[in-house]
Amino acid sequence: MPGVVALRLYYLASFAVIGVYLPFFPPWLAARGIEGVSFGLLTATFPAMSVIGPPVFGLVADALGLRGHLLRVACAGAFVGFAGVAALAGGGGASFAALLLPVVVFGFFRSPMSMLADVVALEAAREGHVPYGATRLFGSMGFLVAAVLAGGLEPTSAVQVPLAIAALLLVTLGVTFALPSRVPVPARPSAAQIRALLASADVRLFLASAFFAQVAFACYDQCFSLHLLARGASPRVLGVTWAVGVFAEVVLMANAGALASRVRAPVLLAVAYGVAALRWILIGFVPGFLPLLVLQPLHGIAFGLAWISALAYVKDRAPKHLLGTAQGVFVATVSAGSVTGMLGWIHVYRRGGGAVAFGGAALMSAIACGIAIAFARRTRAGQNEAAA
Numbered sequence: 001m002p003g004v005v006a007l008r009l010y011y012l013a014s015f016a017v018i019g020v021y022l023p024f025f026p027p028w029l030a031a032r033g034i035e036g037v038s039f040g041l042l043t044a045t046f047p048a049m050s051v052i053g054p055p056v057f058g059l060v061a062d063a064l065g066l067r068g069h070l071l072r073v074a075c076a077g078a079f080v081g082f083a084g085v086a087a088l089a090g091g092g093g094a095s096f097a098a099l100l101l102p103v104v105v106f107g108f109f110r111s112p113m114s115m116l117a118d119v120v121a122l123e124a125a126r127e128g129h130v131p132y133g134a135t136r137l138f139g140s141m142g143f144l145v146a147a148v149l150a151g152g153l154e155p156t157s158a159v160q161v162p163l164a165i166a167a168l169l170l171v172t173l174g175v176t177f178a179l180p181s182r183v184p185v186p187a188r189p190s191a192a193q194i195r196a197l198l199a200s201a202d203v204r205l206f207l208a209s210a211f212f213a214q215v216a217f218a219c220y221d222q223c224f225s226l227h228l229l230a231r232g233a234s235p236r237v238l239g240v241t242w243a244v245g246v247f248a249e250v251v252l253m254a255n256a257g258a259l260a261s262r263v264r265a266p267v268l269l270a271v272a273y274g275v276a277a278l279r280w281i282l283i284g285f286v287p288g289f290l291p292l293l294v295l296q297p298l299h300g301i302a303f304g305l306a307w308i309s310a311l312a313y314v315k316d317r318a319p320k321h322l323l324g325t326a327q328g329v330f331v332a333t334v335s336a337g338s339v340t341g342m343l344g345w346i347h348v349y350r351r352g353g354g355a356v357a358f359g360g361a362a363l364m365s366a367i368a369c370g371i372a373i374a375f376a377r378r379t380r381a382g383q384n385e386a387a388a
Contacts, residue, residue, distance in 0.1 A: 011139035019146030047338030049107030057112035058328025077109025133256035151239025218341025248300030266376035272306035284358030
């Protein structure tokens with residue numbers, strides 16, 4: 001199917017952006033002398049904008065049936081934002097005050113790029129065209145390849161990292177022109193329907209567990225690269241280490257369909273959050289950087305399984321005409337968790353080191369696991385009542 005091929009190429013390119021941004025933007029900021037509160041604010045801007053952007057774009061997508069048109073707007077805006085970062089860096093003006101606006105623009109428009117693609121992929125899965133995991137894994141592959149190749153970039157260079165991110169955003173924008181621009185407009189969601197969905201006890205437990213899990217994951221996103229470099233890893237080892245984790249994610253997503261057919265999504269979420277808690281403990285306390293590389297396959301479960309399971313629940317739980325809105329609310333909740341974590345973890349890491357920071361992340365994941373267990377029990381009870 002040409003549309004599926006284009007969507008896979010879009011995932012490949014758009015997640016290549018994140019494959020450079022997540023591992024290398026924090027060290028790039030540190031190399032510019034941006035630390036403390038300023039560092040935390042700039043790295044938290046992307047998830048902060050993800051609290052706003054996805055719900056707004058999701059509502060518009062549901063109300064007007066827009067897909068490719070909205071993706072082009074999002075990609076163009078994200079490119080303008082990071083082109084601004086590159087221009088400031090090239091001109092020697094990469095201060096916190098100067099970078100804040102272009103980083104905000106990038107964050108607002110980049111935040112719905114994955115969410116909108118997920119809506120298209122979930123719609124294709126619903127219609128029986130191709131499983132979601134078989135499409136989404138191309139995003140993980142894009143992240144993997146970009147993280148490895150970007151290991152050759154030098155964080156101390158003023159322009160290498162921002163130019164690479166801007167160039168990948170431009171490529172992603174080009175791919176959007178091969179995607180379907182819109183779908184037939186479904187029944188428009190009403191405010192009452194949205195409120196009823198969000199008022200459901202199972203949905204609230206699901207969102208609460210996702211929030212705490214992402215508070216924990218923010219420590220990984222913000223501090224893992226710094227933790228590796230502090231342990232003596234080189235930038236190339238840094239990229240390879242991130243790539244190993246994402247390769248495990250690709251393998252998991254390739255086999256997610258068979259797993260999901262045997263185990264309910266809420267149960268899989270509880271397992272993923274429990275494994276994440278174990279992972280953070282090990283990252284914080286094992287010595288050296290080579291053991292951190294060995295631990296990276298746990299990323300396949302801690303992130304890949306959690307993400308696939310969460311979207312499987314959203315797809316099954318949300319009515320068709322509320323899919324974009326529900327996906328936007330989920331992404332906003334996850335992003336709120338990221339903001340909460342990123343505003344705090346960098347200070348914890350600077351003061352207490354990796355053991356304290358990742359120990360705190362383990363506690364957050366344990367809370368998420370406990371809520372997910374309650375979520376799994378409640379949905380099981382609901383299924384039993386429906387069957388009776």
